[in-house]
Amino acid sequence: MGTVEKIAGLIAETSSSLPKDVEKALAAALRREERGGSAAVVLRTILDNVATARRGGSPLCQDTGTLAFYVDESLRRKVTPAVIKKAVALATKRGALRKNCIDSVSGKSYDDNCADGAPVIHYVDWMEKGCVELVLKGGGSENMSRQYSLPDSALGAGRDLAGVRKCILDAVVKAQGYGCAPGILGVCIGGDRATAYEVAKEQLLRPLGKEGDSADPTLRRLERQVLKDANSLGIGPMGLGGKTILLGVRIASRPRVPASFFVTVAYMCWACRRKVEKLKG
Amino acid sequence: MKKLEYPFDEGQVRALKAGDAVSLSGLVHTGRDKFHKFFADGGKILVDFRDGALYHCGPVCVADGASGWRVVSAGPTTSVRENPYEPAFIESSGVRIIIGKGGMDAATLAAMKRCGCVYVQAVGGAGALYAASVKRVAGVDLLEEFGAAEACWHFEVEDFRGVVAMDAHGNSLFAEVAAESRAKFDIISQS
Structure with missing residues (x-):
């Protein structure tokens, strides 16, 4: 060939097949929701859709x-x-x-x-x-990506990890269900504006589950904290209320110049379509 | 699960409440960004939307021999972008059901209450599943002008499922969830 x-x-x-780690995370989210509630209906629909697309190759x-x-x-x-x-x-x-x-x-x-x-x-x-x-x-999720510059007085977010956490949670609150939640966040702390978006998006390539967690213990703790905080907001799948707004948070950092401190959040929808293919080797 | 069939009866639609699960059958027309701007600029909409359904959707359709079109993926697109146009469209078209994702603003909610229309939330991203509920493509308008992703497609659907997220009584599930989550964020971000 x-x-x-x-x-x-x-x-x-x-285009037609969701990665196994994402499908597993969606199934786990469904088990956490109340049976018959709108969050469970949304997650069931998502999982049925994943199966339909894979079967039909559409x-x-x-x-x-x-x-x-x-x-x-x-x-x-x-x-x-x-x-x-x-x-x-x-x-x-x-x-x-x-x-x-x-x-x-x-x-x-x-x-x-x-x-x-x-x-x-x-x-x-x-x-x-x-x-x-x-x-x-997809465009719906891309529209929910955001970049912050610290300090942010409107948010009361300073130039430290507490400020970073506030920015990321603010992005989740602003996104509500619009980015086709439950979503996945790729975050870059620092860097210049353009590189930071590239790096934030690259974090979306990391798998969900422990193997994709940050190797840096401070960032790993922040990933877990933000995930827990976000899921306590009650926004839920597609913004109709529920226990899961995020399936995962992936954070990296890049050096910055003294004058700049950006927090860049790349929002990925649940339909996180990624696949690796080995062409030679 | 409440079953509704085209033409959608005003009384039946007005009786729906936010949170109701619904199953729709019959004719549904797609229309999104270019469709709404075209309407607002005075363009002539060729379809009669009275007691009908408008679906915020840009499908993937494949030409299928002599029989016409096959729909391979047809989930909802984000509805907020149509906020500036929707109240006027509801008033003048007599549309009963708007299907999309993410909900719409207070002005649209007020127009829905006045005219007897509801907003049905479909699940974003579930394109393959909704495509399976399209039994036939009855036709398409504005295909040349807008392109396939923005054209006005006429779908005959069967058991198209969603949740009433904005009703004709002025209730919006989205507004409630947004207000509660903002309050919780204020608490969490102080800790």
Whole structure:
């Protein structure tokens, strides 16, 4: 099988199948909710949808989102942007992706989902050799991402971890159910504005459960604290009330300059479509 | 589970209460961002929405030979973006049910109360499941103008499920949850 066909296959699978760790977290959330309540109905619907999409090979969410490819740099000459674009066009033609790419000036649709800057492609040095990872992130969740600058006097958030915690919880309260909760947060403490969003989004690649917890004990504690605090707010799945608003929190940090202290929160919906494929090695 | 069928009866719709689970069958039309702006700019909506349902949805539809279209994914999109347009649309169209996700603002809630309309929350992201409830694509308008994700699709649905999240009595589940969670946040963030 050629590389284009392999990547088109990765796109179709990513679009129609939720990662096992996310599905497991949703099933655990369902067990915590009151039977027959609206939170349980929402979670049951989500799990039924996951099964239906996997069985039929159809997009589990119609918003097939922004496509972000993370490519191990050793594949740079094999998995070129031209190869990836061919695969995206093919997957779109087959109905694995919605025609979801609009020119921001003219308003015209790029019917093959390919343009300058679309899909998003990162060549990185931190992935397993020979691997490509694809993430599909829907617009509803992207709209709920936020960046704060500390100190934030409106929030009463200072330049310390307590201030960071306030910012993250404020993002959860502001998002309510709009980002298709229960969601997953990727957070970057520090960095410059642009890098911080990149790093926050990269945290969404970490699996849920213990293996994806931060190796840094301070950040690990903060991840657990924020998860517990957020889930006590009562917002619940899709904002209809309930015990689970977040499935996981993943935090990283980057150095900052003395004048800047950003807290960047990338919100991912429950339909966290990501998949790694090993192309060689 | 309350079952409702198109054309949706005003009395039946007005009797619904926030929190009721519903199952809808019959005609449902999609309309989202471009549809609402088109309407607000004076564009002519070709469909009769009286006693009908408007679904905030941008589906994935695949051309299916001579028979027309096959819907592969059709979950709700965020409704708040249509807040500026929806009260006027409700008033002039006579729509009875709006389906979407995330809820809408106080002005829309007031228009729903005046006109006898409810907001049904579908589960965001559950596109494959809702596509399975579409039995037939009866047609599509504004496809060339708006593109497939924004066109006005006419779906015949069967057992399309959701929860009444805003009723015609002025109640909104979203407003209650938002107010409670903000109060809790104020307490937690002091600790």
